[in-house]
Amino acid sequence: MERQGLTSNRANIRAEGDLETAVRAFFPNNKILKGEITQERLPSSRPVYRFRCAGDGRAVVGKFFGAYPPASPLDQGLVQEYGNYLWAADIGLAWETDLIPRLLGRNPSCRLGLLLEAVPGPDLDHLLGIACLNGARQGLYYALENLAALLARFHTRPASYTGVSMTEALAYFDKLRRQLHDYGVLAPKDEAHLAVEREEWVERLFRFPDFPVVLHGDATPTNFLFPNGGAVALDLEKMRLGDRLFDLSWVAGELKHAWGWRTGNWQGAEGAIRRFFEAYLAAIPRGSDLEERLYFLNPFYMALAELRIARNQYLTWDYRRELIAEARRCLAGGRKL
Numbered sequence: 001m002e003r004q005g006l007t008s009n010r011a012n013i014r015a016e017g018d019l020e021t022a023v024r025a026f027f028p029n030n031k032i033l034k035g036e037i038t039q040e041r042l043p044s045s046r047p048v049y050r051f052r053c054a055g056d057g058r059a060v061v062g063k064f065f066g067a068y069p070p071a072s073p074l075d076q077g078l079v080q081e082y083g084n085y086l087w088a089a090d091i092g093l094a095w096e097t098d099l100i101p102r103l104l105g106r107n108p109s110c111r112l113g114l115l116l117e118a119v120p121g122p123d124l125d126h127l128l129g130i131a132c133l134n135g136a137r138q139g140l141y142y143a144l145e146n147l148a149a150l151l152a153r154f155h156t157r158p159a160s161y162t163g164v165s166m167t168e169a170l171a172y173f174d175k176l177r178r179q180l181h182d183y184g185v186l187a188p189k190d191e192a193h194l195a196v197e198r199e200e201w202v203e204r205l206f207r208f209p210d211f212p213v214v215l216h217g218d219a220t221p222t223n224f225l226f227p228n229g230g231a232v233a234l235d236l237e238k239m240r241l242g243d244r245l246f247d248l249s250w251v252a253g254e255l256k257h258a259w260g261w262r263t264g265n266w267q268g269a270e271g272a273i274r275r276f277f278e279a280y281l282a283a284i285p286r287g288s289d290l291e292e293r294l295y296f297l298n299p300f301y302m303a304l305a306e307l308r309i310a311r312n313q314y315l316t317w318d319y320r321r322e323l324i325a326e327a328r329r330c331l332a333g334g335r336k337l
Helices: 016-026 073-090 124-134 138-155 167-183 188-206 245-263 266-283 288-309 317-334
Strands: 037-041 048-053 059-064 103-107 112-117 213-215 240-242
Touching (some): 124 245, 138 245, 188 317, 288 317
């Protein structure tokens, strides 16, 4: 059993009904989960539960393996996420900075792959819903400023200065094209246009170099919470070194999607994107070269985000086609900047 400064104990978990037993055993002398416990399954592709104490309302979140030793990609991803929380602590992103949840430990022998102290507060998706449907943007703008500051903290951690590889973005573009083709979502004219755009963007991508930074790696709206005027990053499974635009333009693409999906007005996101980028540039100690790079390359990376979202089969067919059309407009318009 591995844990962060907690006493050792064991539990033998054989079914989901025993998950509370596992968590209680993990805290034999800890006050977080004393008394009656309520158990709530959270939306996720793997078993994830929030355990809340009826007495004081404090809670922890446990992520569980489907099977151990881990064999499936999903379970191996949980191993990766635990390692990334340790890496985050090594580079100064630990819970004391309030940037990520407090890591409590794990117990693989009882399928408990990761245990975190729960974080209260709405996520970005909730705030986007309010802004899109009710027009109340001030709360969203404040959250985006906090999110920009959070990502700036990630991006200023110690990292390699060897130069970011632009081939990763091009390879991901090719991967998305193949996937969307296999899903049958791309029309022949889409495939032709995307092939042309890919070649047109190569020289432009290499014109604006940067160095790798520590990425969150999965900057989607449900992965950020906003408690007490701050921002907290969840789900560090894809945290890695790479191009900062994989974080920044992912957020921009998600903002576009939020307005497109909820209102049909793609341009409605422009003010939020502008506010987010301005806050990020204000938080990063860099010169005008970073602003220029963000301005000129964001359309390509934001189109990647939109094509990525278009893979989701829970979206309607017509809307997935709209996402592809918006990505095409983004790529073509971006080359004219």
